[in-house]
Amino acid sequence: MSIPLKLAVVGGGPSAFYVVSRVLQQLPQNSALGARLRVHIYDRLWAPHGLVRYGVAPDHPEVKNCTSKFDETAHDPRVRFFGNVNIGAAPINPSPDVTNLPLSSLLPHYSHLLLANGCPTPRVHPALSLPSSVCRPALDVVHWYTSHPASAGPPDLSRTEHVTVIGHGNVALDVARILLSHPSRLEPYDVPNAVLDILRTSRVKHVSIFGRRGPLQASFAPRELREMMSLDDVSFTPLSQDIIERSESEINAVEKISEPQVAGGQTLGIGTGYSRAQKRMFNMLKSGSKAHYGTTPKTFSIEFFKSPVGLEYSSGPHSVSLKLSHTTLDSPGPNARAVPSGEFSTIDTDLVLPSLGYIPDSSFFADNLSSSWIATPGLSHVRNNSGRIVDTEGNLIRNAYVSGWAASGAKGVLARTVEDARVVSSAIVEDYTKSSTGDSVDDQTQSSVLSTSPEITLDSIPSEVQIGLERGAVTTYEDWKQIDAEEIRRGQEEVVIGDLKKERQRMDWSSAKVFLSDVRDKTATSSS
């Protein structure tokens, strides 16, 4: 008898659910192979869905519609979810309810492994090291407004007038938009009341968003930029004529070079030229905000060709002064690099929020078993070949896969996670189908860390997880659906304006735990 497909998934974010959904679909339960498929999804957080719950901005509720697909996936009887279980060498979460499970205790129960643990660690900038009251990752602000279990607490907005965000990506815009929005705009959404209370005391008047390259190299998404330009009572500091001219001459220079390639071709957005998105965003930046600059109580600016080199406390009206090195591009084009121009300037600000991207969790890869899977230098992603994990020696790790941000690095929106899930699920299904017909999987050297026993028990789980379930510390998907319904119910009890109700009222783990134990007590009484 060949081995079953008993898959342990580390991480319960979108990538886990998209890959699992496709594997289930390709191996239906009534097929011989599908009958021997089991999937156990582990997340260190008590609630599933990764950045969809603890990342996506509250005023983007439509993005979260993908969770109905995740519910469908979790509903398959072959799938189980275990929340509050941190896999890896180092315990990271201080909560007594988090079960820390080293890989060596997990793997003997499984024949297959999928790493879908994302890139949870913000990149730091060596020049930006002051205490968190004046400088902290933009992700801290996201953790605060989404009530992330590891939130480091709210920023002190009551003494902050001027905010500086560093980095030209969507997270920078999310954070700027939430900080500039009138709290009443956010009330109907999934924003905890405690967060709204702090936003009501905010004195933020201006947000500057700095990047080291130009308008044509920014990695915003057009939709996010348009939202910024359309906020009520917030206006955009117009781009300087100099920046406009520099960018226009870049477009002309690049178009001359890449003309032959694009002239006959249908495909936009590929090749050496600027993508349609980049050009449309440059036009948005040129046209500016709907509200005229100078007519609004709050403003924001997007600053180009500047890179931070130092941060110190200031004796002026603002808390700190940020020293910036000016840059130019080494060549025109979307992949141009910023090089120092030799000029410097300083600005005074109250709060600096670096938003410079994310890397995998190095503590996970501190384990003997997994330390050779991470790309070095840079630690930007898990080494893989179309989703199959390879170690630094180039060996394939048999039956071990990686997907989502852990595989690609922290790049791209959910659409990309969906695309990558096609590749990874095909790799899993293809390898499994081959191995079950006795075909050798690949000649490339393979090393094995998982169980290769055909006798492996399909439904076994590590004893630590079993104990956690009995204690009510480890959560199941059924627990989550109860909480989900209760959060929505509590939101509906709150009338925002007219007959508009709040989308949901988020729980944190301590209230979720109380709620779940009440539900269990009730079920116990009614069934006795």
Next chain:
Amino acid sequence: MHGGINRPEPGTGLKVHFKDSKGNHIKTVEVNEGDSILEIAHEYDIDLEGACEASLACSTCHVILPPEYYDLLPEPGDDENDMLDMAFGLTDTSRLGCQVIMKKELDDIIVTLPAATRNMYVDGAKPTTH
């Protein structure tokens, strides 16, 4: 997951032909006026995601239309273009499938799915150090 739409009596509906990114015919289906390409794809098990459930907040329902059919549709608005900008393999005649609603003039439309798989990260063997 099915599209939640009704299938017309055979022989009475509008026809939609689905093709894969290489131009291979996947299937031809019959649909009613008012159905969206995304709903149709879900109803007939065509692999088109639709992550945001037709609310113009993703680009996972991206499809490519023949120019003559593309021209029969109202121009995409800013919101649709903003999401199309994030789609892989964007072309001059790309649309979001959840925004293309069937009408009589679109009978016999050919809907091509975009090239699905971008190359993922490929880490080969250990870089040789000398």
